Amino acid sequence: MNTDLVISAVGRDRPGIVEQLAEAITATGCNIEQSRMAQLGGEFAIILRVTGTAEAIACLAEVTDEIEEATGLSLLTRASEAAPAREALPCRVEVVAMDQPGIVHEVTAFFARRGINIAELATDTYAAPHTGTPMFSLAMTVQLPAGTAPGKLRQAFQAFCDEQGIDGTLEAVR
Numbered sequence: 001m002n003t004d005l006v007i008s009a010v011g012r013d014r015p016g017i018v019e020q021l022a023e024a025i026t027a028t029g030c031n032i033e034q035s036r037m038a039q040l041g042g043e044f045a046i047i048l049r050v051t052g053t054a055e056a057i058a059c060l061a062e063v064t065d066e067i068e069e070a071t072g073l074s075l076l077t078r079a080s081e082a083a084p085a086r087e088a089l090p091c092r093v094e095v096v097a098m099d100q101p102g103i104v105h106e107v108t109a110f111f112a113r114r115g116i117n118i119a120e121l122a123t124d125t126y127a128a129p130h131t132g133t134p135m136f137s138l139a140m141t142v143q144l145p146a147g148t149a150p151g152k153l154r155q156a157f158q159a160f161c162d163e164q165g166i167d168g169t170l171e172a173v174r
Contacts, residue, residue: 002024002051002167004080005030005060011073013044024067029056037121044073049080088143089150090173091118094155095165099125099134107138110160114153117143141173 009021014092018037025032030052037046050060057079062074095107104123111118121140128135144150161168 001053002055003057003149004033005050005057006054006080007050007075008045008047008080009071009073009075010043010045011071013039013042014072016074017044017071018046020071021073022066024063024070025060028060028063029053030060030133038122046073064140067136089148091142091153091170092142092149092152093138093140093142093168093170095136095161095166095168097136097164099136103136103166104138105165106164107140107166110157113140115145116148116149116153117145119143120154142170 011017022032027046030050032048033048033051034049035037037044050057052060061077064077068075073128089098092148093102093111097103104121109116111135121138123136123138126135126137127133141156144153150170155171158166
């Protein structure tokens with residue numbers, strides 16, 4: 001029987017940091033099942049779902065201080081359970097707008113008010129070609145609960161985007 005452990009880590013970015021972390025996890029007999037990582041400014045952030053026997057997870061928990069010292073990462077660990085199976089329709093949401101504070105809050109609030117879970121979310125800023133205007137982009141995957149009409153939600157989202165002055169799309173994942 002495998003146990004799940006979620007690890008989040010942040011530290012100064014440098015070459016080889018992922019390999020070092022993966023080696024330390026593998027050395028304890030654990031397996032990296034899922035991961036997301038990103039370079040954010042000069043920092044590196046990663047979140048992993050690691051599985052292993054109870055003994056292997058305990059071994060990994062015992063060596064987190066050594067992993068932090070060797071990698072320069074700050075680690076936070078949390079025991080987890082496998083996500084319950086849900087009947088949900090995955091949809092991709094994309095938003096582009098002139099950058100302004102509050103866009104992430106407004107977009108995520110739109111879905112939260114409707115009881116829609118956000119499975120993944122990524123944002124970025126960039127300069128618009130030719131004008132250099134600061135731009136913002138958001139891409140996320142949401143999970144529509146059973147009984148949610150995608151067409152009606154798409155219409156409501158489009159009206160929301162028009163009110164906010166942002167360009168947005170919502171499409172079922174194929």
